[in-house]
Amino acid sequence: MTRCSETPDEICDVIIVGGGAAGLSLAHRLTAAGSLTVTLVDAPGGAQRPAARTWCYWERGAGEWDEVVTASWSRLRVHGHDGRATTVDPSPLRYRMLRSTDLERLVHAGLARSPGSRVLKATADSVHNTLDGAEVACTTPEGRAMTLRARHVFDSRPLPALPPARTQLMQHFRGWFVRTGTDLFDPEVADLMDFRVPQPRHGLAFGYVLPLAGNRALVEYTEFSRTPLTTAAYEAALGQYTRDVLRLGAFTVDAAEEGVIPMTDARFPRRDGPRVFRIGSAGGATRPATGYTFAAVQRQSRAIADALRRGRAIAPPPYGRRALAMDAVLLRALDTGRIDGPDFFTGLFRRIPPERLLRFLDGTTSPWEEWGIGLRTPVAPMLRTAVELPFLRRRARPAPRPGEKQR
Structure with missing residues (x-):
């Protein structure tokens, strides 16, 4: 196999478009084996490149990302x-x-050590299938047009528009990396949802606190609703939360992050033809009812890498049908106001064993476990919503701007 190059007559095994969590995770697993040539097309600096993002997930024991x-x-x-x-x-x-x-x-360091693999800083303009593979048309930061060819392309770029859906909410947020004068945070306890904030008329809102040290933490204000806020509104909500709820006193803000994550029961296509696959959020890796993405990206990239090493190309669904069906019911119940969001999520943590609940949120529980969890939710409104869903039309809606964080 020849080295990936800019020469159109040459071909490499895999091109990965996009250097977010999905692209980086897949590139890491493919180069770790050392048997495939890989080009990671990563957006150069500028408006098209997202700011630094925070990714969160839960894991059992030692993990492959522990060093970072x-x-x-x-x-x-x-x-x-x-x-x-x-x-x-x-x-x-x-x-x-x-x-x-x-x-x-x-991941970039691993690519640099892997023969035949590389990171290409360029803007991917288009991706097309060819008779014997696929090609990616790129533009370098200097403005030079390039065409790359590979046997398979895995595209993680955000979709230009979300697929039609029956329900579409948005998880939108702004966070501050704060530093206090004294130790006010417990570094062993993360606040996943703090509903001691004013609730919007539609949807729900909560605080989110991830301590980094006794005097440092990421503090966020998050809403599940149909429309994002202005930056000024997020700032006001964060000010109220840190002042009146957390009572932090004087603190400094070292950095901030803001973004939007779609929460939708849309059906995301995982292929754009015989040799082009969609991965990450663009391929449905965002859990519709929670916005968590990173763990599903790991499952998907692991399965893709294993299949490619066996000579097959696949992009398996990030979640099973049961998980997606349950999420569709929950999204609709939240959107219609049939269930109270803060009470619903608080009740899950108060009534369900925590390890089982986290596996449920990841979509890895058994049908029997899910039945037991379902009995601890508001059964009547959930059943009414489940009966209603098959009769609702899926409608196209505008896509939110890309989120700055994957949970």
Whole structure:
């Protein structure tokens, strides 16, 4: 196999378009084996390149990303709208956080060491199938047009528009990396949902606190609703949360992040032809009811890499049909107001064993476990929604701007 190059007559095994979590994870697994030539097409600096992102997930024991994990937590906490806190220990699972810049540095170093593989800083303008593979038309930062060819292309770029859906909410947020004068945070406890904030008329809102040290944390204000806020509105909500709820006193903001994650029951296509596959959020890796993405990206990239090493090309569904069906019911129930969002999510953490609940949120529980969880939710409104869904039309809606974080 020849080395990937700019010469159209030459061909490499795999081109990965996009250097986010999905692209980096797949590139890492393909180059770790060393048997495939890989080109990762990563957007150069500028308006098209997203800012540094925070990715969170839970994992059992030691993990492959441990060397770039920024922080991790052994206990999780949820504050109900009534002010009561529920703290759980999900062991053997542990909640982990990493920054996109650290993962990028690790994967790029691996690509540099792998013969025949590389990172190409360019804008991917188009991706097309060919008779014997696929090609990617690119533009370099200097403005030079290039055409790359490969046997298979895995495209993680955001879709220009979301597929038609019966329900589409957005998880939109802004976060501050804060630093306080004294130790106010417990580095072993992450606040996943803090509903002690004013609730919007439609949807739900919560705080999210990830301690990085006794005096440092990522503090976010998040909403599940139909329309994002302005930056000024997020800032006001964060100010109220840090002042009146967390009572942080004087602090400084070292950095900020903001973004939107689609929460939709749309059906995401995983192929754009015989040799072009969609991966990551563009391929449906975002869990519709929670916005979590990173863990599903790992499952998907692992399966793709294993199949390619056996001479096959696939992009398996990130979630099973049961998980997607349950998410469709929950999204519709939230959107119609048939269930109270803060009470629903707080109830899950108060009534369900934490390790089982996290596996449920990842889509890896058994049908029997899911039946038991379902009985601990508001059964009547959920059943009414489940009966209604098959009669609803899927409608096209505009896509949100890309999210800055994958959970």
